[in-house]
Amino acid sequence: MKDCNRFKESVQSLIAGSPRLEQLEEFVEHCRTCSDCRDLFEMHRTLTDLGSRFDELAMGSLDETRALVIQEIAEKDRHRSRSGRMRAASSPLILPPLTTAALFAIVFVLGFIVSRFDDRSLFKAKDISDKAFLSESLKNADSSPYVFSNVAVKYLDNQRIFVEFDISRRVQIVEPTHSELVKEILMHSVLNPASTGAIGHFQNTTSAGRFLY
Amino acid sequence: MGFSDGQLVEEALGGSAVAFEQLMARYERLVFKIAFVCTGRHDSALDVLQNVFLKIHRKLSHYRIEGDFRNWIARIAVNESINWQRSQKRHRADSLDAAMPAVSPPSQEQSVRDRERWELINRSMETLKPMCRAAIGLRYFEGMSVHEIAHALGCREGTVKSMLFRSLQQMRLNMGLSKEVVL
Numbered sequence: 001m002k003d004c005n006r007f008k009e010s011v012q013s014l015i016a017g018s019p020r021l022e023q024l025e026e027f028v029e030h031c032r033t034c035s036d037c038r039d040l041f042e043m044h045r046t047l048t049d050l051g052s053r054f055d056e057l058a059m060g061s062l063d064e065t066r067a068l069v070i071q072e073i074a075e076k077d078r079h080r081s082r083s084g085r086m087r088a089a090s091s092p093l094i095l096p097p098l099t100t101a102a103l104f105a106i107v108f109v110l111g112f113i114v115s116r117f118d119d120r121s122l123f124k125a126k127d128i129s130d131k132a133f134l135s136e137s138l139k140n141a142d143s144s145p146y147v148f149s150n151v152a153v154k155y156l157d158n159q160r161i162f163v164e165f166d167i168s169r170r171v172q173i174v175e176p177t178h179s180e181l182v183k184e185i186l187m188h189s190v191l192n193p194a195s196t197g198a199i200g201h202f203q204n205t206t207s208a209g210r211f212l213y
Numbered sequence: 214m215g216f217s218d219g220q221l222v223e224e225a226l227g228g229s230a231v232a233f234e235q236l237m238a239r240y241e242r243l244v245f246k247i248a249f250v251c252t253g254r255h256d257s258a259l260d261v262l263q264n265v266f267l268k269i270h271r272k273l274s275h276y277r278i279e280g281d282f283r284n285w286i287a288r289i290a291v292n293e294s295i296n297w298q299r300s301q302k303r304h305r306a307d308s309l310d311a312a313m314p315a316v317s318p319p320s321q322e323q324s325v326r327d328r329e330r331w332e333l334i335n336r337s338m339e340t341l342k343p344m345c346r347a348a349i350g351l352r353y354f355e356g357m358s359v360h361e362i363a364h365a366l367g368c369r370e371g372t373v374k375s376m377l378f379r380s381l382q383q384m385r386l387n388m389g390l391s392k393e394v395v396l
Binding site: 008011012015016017018036039040043044046047048050051053054055060062065066068069070072073074077 | 228230233234237238241242245246255259262263266267270327330331334337349352353354355356358359373374375377378381382384385388389
C-alpha cells in the first residue's frame with residue numbers, strides 16, 4: 001500500500017459502520033488507484049452483502065434443534081426430580097465418612113465446651129444454696145423444704161467438696177466445704193442414709209452431733 | 214405485546230419450559246450466526262447452538278435481570294463457539310461440503326455464485342483467531358455495533374475496531390492467496 005495508512009481511520013470507521021462521508025469519498029477515490037485498498041473495500045462489501053442475506057442463504061429452520069434442546073431439558077428435569085425423590089426415600093442423608101467424622105468431632109467439642117461453661121446447674125444449686133442458707137430449719141434435715149436423694153460426695157481438697165444429688169433433677173455443683181447447702185445435704189444424708197448413695201465416705205461427725213465436713 | 218426478556222427469564226427460572234422455549238426462539242438465530250461464522254460449518258453451528266442453550270438453561274440463575282440479555286447470550290455463544298473451534302480444529306480442513314447448504318436459492322446460478330463467494334470468505338477466515346471470527350460474525354452477520362461487540366467479547370471498543378480492521382486485512386491477503394491457488 002502506498003499512502004494507505006492515511007486511510008486507516010476511514011477504513012476502521014467504515015468497517016465499524018460509522019463512516020464519515022468526506023473521508024469515505026477520499027477513500028473511494030484512493031481505491032481507484034490502489035488495488036490493496038480496493039480488495040479490502042470489496043471484502044467489506046462482500047461480507048456486508050452475505051451478512052444481510054444470511055437468513056436466506058444459510059439459516060434454515062432451527063425448529064428441530066430447539067425441540068431437541070427443550071426435550072433434553074425436560075428429560076434432565078425429570079431425571080433430577082426422580083433421583084431426588086429416590087434419594088429422599090432410600091437414604092435421607094448420606095454423608096462421606098470423613099464428613100461424618102468431622103461432624104461428630106465438632107459436636108463432641110462443642111458439647112464439651114458447653115458443658116464446661118454451662119452454669120445452669122450451678123445457678124440452680126446456688127439458688128438452692130441461698131435458700132438453704134436462709135432456712136431456719138437447716139439443722140433439722142427432716143424439716144428442710146428440700147428433698148435430696150442419690151447424694152454422692154467427693155472431697156477435692158481441704159477447701160472444696162464435690163457434691164452430686166437430686167432434688168427435682170440431678171444437679172452437679174462445686175461448693176466450698178463450709179457451704180450451707182453442703183451442710184444441709186450432709187445432715188440429710190446422715191439422718192436418712194437409705195436415701196443416699198455415698199454417705200460412708202464423708203460421715204465425719206463429732207460426739208456432739210455436729211457435722212464436720 | 215410480548216413478554217420482556219426479564220419476564221421470560223423469571224418464568225423460566227420458575228420452571229416454565231414454554232418461557233424458555235420463547236427465549237430460545239427469540240435468540241437462536243443470533244447464536245446460530247455466531248456459531249456458524251466461528252465454526253464455518255452448518256452442522257457444527259447446530260451442535261454449538263444446542264450446547265449454548267443447554268448451558269444458558271443451566272446458568273439462567275446467574276443472569277442479572279437488569280442486564281442486557283442479548284449481550285449476555287452473545288457472550289456465552291462466543292465463548293462456546295471458541296471452545297468448540299479449539300477442540301475441533303483438526304477437523305476443519307474438510308469443512309466446505311457442509312459449510313453452507315443452500316436453503317432457498319433464488320436461482321441455480323445465483324446459488325452457485327453465492328456458494329463460491331462464501332467458500333472464499335470461509336477459507337479466508339480460517340487463519341483468523343477465534344475472537345476475530347466472532348467479531349466478524351457479530352459485525353457483519355448480526356449487525357451489532359462496535360459497542361455491543363465490545364460488550365459481548367469483553368474488550369474495549371478500540372480493540373474491536375482494530376480487530377475488525379486487522380481481520381479484514383488478513384482475509385484480503387488470504388483471499389489473494391486462494392485466488393492464486395485457484396488460478
